Amino acid sequence: MNDILTKLVEMTAFTSFTWGTVLMLLISFLLLYLGIKKQYEPLLLVPIGFGVMLANLPMAGLGIVDNSLVQAADGSYMNLMDIANNFGIMNFLYYTLIKTGLLPPIIFMGVGALTDFGPMLRNLRLSLFGGAAQIGIFTVLIFAVLVGFELNEAASLAIIGGADGPTAIYTTIKLAPHLLGPIAISAYSYMALVPVIIPLVAKWTMTKNEFRIHMKKMDKEFPPKHEIKHLKTTKIIFPIVLGVVVAIFVPSAAPLVGMLLFGNLVKEIGANTSRLADAASGPIMNTATIFLGLTVGATMTAEVFLRAQTLGIIIGGFLAFAISVAGGIFVVKIYNMFAKKKINPLVGATGLSAVPMASRVANEVALKYDKTNHILQYCMASNVSGVIGSAVAAGVLISFLG
Numbered sequence: 001m002n003d004i005l006t007k008l009v010e011m012t013a014f015t016s017f018t019w020g021t022v023l024m025l026l027i028s029f030l031l032l033y034l035g036i037k038k039q040y041e042p043l044l045l046v047p048i049g050f051g052v053m054l055a056n057l058p059m060a061g062l063g064i065v066d067n068s069l070v071q072a073a074d075g076s077y078m079n080l081m082d083i084a085n086n087f088g089i090m091n092f093l094y095y096t097l098i099k100t101g102l103l104p105p106i107i108f109m110g111v112g113a114l115t116d117f118g119p120m121l122r123n124l125r126l127s128l129f130g131g132a133a134q135i136g137i138f139t140v141l142i143f144a145v146l147v148g149f150e151l152n153e154a155a156s157l158a159i160i161g162g163a164d165g166p167t168a169i170y171t172t173i174k175l176a177p178h179l180l181g182p183i184a185i186s187a188y189s190y191m192a193l194v195p196v197i198i199p200l201v202a203k204w205t206m207t208k209n210e211f212r213i214h215m216k217k218m219d220k221e222f223p224p225k226h227e228i229k230h231l232k233t234t235k236i237i238f239p240i241v242l243g244v245v246v247a248i249f250v251p252s253a254a255p256l257v258g259m260l261l262f263g264n265l266v267k268e269i270g271a272n273t274s275r276l277a278d279a280a281s282g283p284i285m286n287t288a289t290i291f292l293g294l295t296v297g298a299t300m301t302a303e304v305f306l307r308a309q310t311l312g313i314i315i316g317g318f319l320a321f322a323i324s325v326a327g328g329i330f331v332v333k334i335y336n337m338f339a340k341k342k343i344n345p346l347v348g349a350t351g352l353s354a355v356p357m358a359s360r361v362a363n364e365v366a367l368k369y370d371k372t373n374h375i376l377q378y379c380m381a382s383n384v385s386g387v388i389g390s391a392v393a394a395g396v397l398i399s400f401l402g
Helices: 002-010 019-036 042-055 080-087 089-098 103-114 118-122 124-132 135-146 151-162 165-175 177-192 194-205 215-221 231-249 251-269 271-298 308-338 357-369 376-401
Strands: none
Touching: 019 042, 019 177, 042 089, 042 177, 042 271, 080 089, 089 271, 103 165, 103 251, 103 271, 118 124, 118 231, 118 376, 124 308, 124 376, 135 151, 135 308, 135 376, 151 165, 151 177, 151 308, 151 376, 165 177, 165 251, 165 271, 165 376, 177 194, 177 271, 177 308, 194 308, 194 357, 231 251, 231 376, 251 271, 251 376, 357 376
């Protein structure tokens, strides 16, 4: 009888719990709470949180194993069937969909199908601030190296400043896959906190008069000298031309930017390719998001996540994000020193990839100071260009460090 009871106990996971697994389960419950109750990036935090929970259930075998167990000394990998047989379905999905870098470009294709480059094309000078906001990436890259991160790890950490989850994940897969879990969590957490971070940084860096700069009044006082006559045609040509240019100058950014622009192209063509656009932005993107979240969450085992380095990633990610917002604001301030036609610095604060959340938040902040100052369309010009800017920045880092 005692033998039977002993075997019954041994077949359960009760004896396998450690303080680390308990803590990670609590973290997974927190992520699920934030996604479900607080509605912070629920499309990502819910699958990531559930993936963290699965990975830390003792004896379930659903956590992602160390790379050394599936990679030979010569750099070759175990075939996928052997990975599935030896390490389970979650590892099969990870090494098929994540390690190959497949899912982030697919998600970018869906993002492209949901993106309208019209505001940017109508306000090309505002699109420059989407590039300026990437200053946070390179500032934190230097800072992270100085505090002890390896250069490839620092680059993966710094890309959080672009406020683009798929880009952060893609960069980390290429440069520092062992940090994928903490970086993905940080990236999506700070994206969810855009409504907090942008107003906070703006309040620290802007004056009341700058908040009140009225963009539409500026347009009336200084009307644009050139207008796009054939916007529809331009919006079709734009992704083709930009895709070629980016692929030539930054080839490593082509997978992300190329898929983004393809998604946008099938959207802009119209009725003839509407089914492709609907598929890219609907079932394909949603399916990719599910598997991305679950497998990224499954990398966050107690052994990987509960390190001092994780705290550094969380702090560094916040700094990268905040500096990117502040950098965009200060570049607009410098521009305004020399230009007659002033720009509201909140436009610079939106040079992130968090589309359209960053633009909506900036617009709400501007309306608090002047109820007639609607700056959404201007913010979108900078915001949309930030998507391209962060992908190009990631491509540059991968080119130098990959």
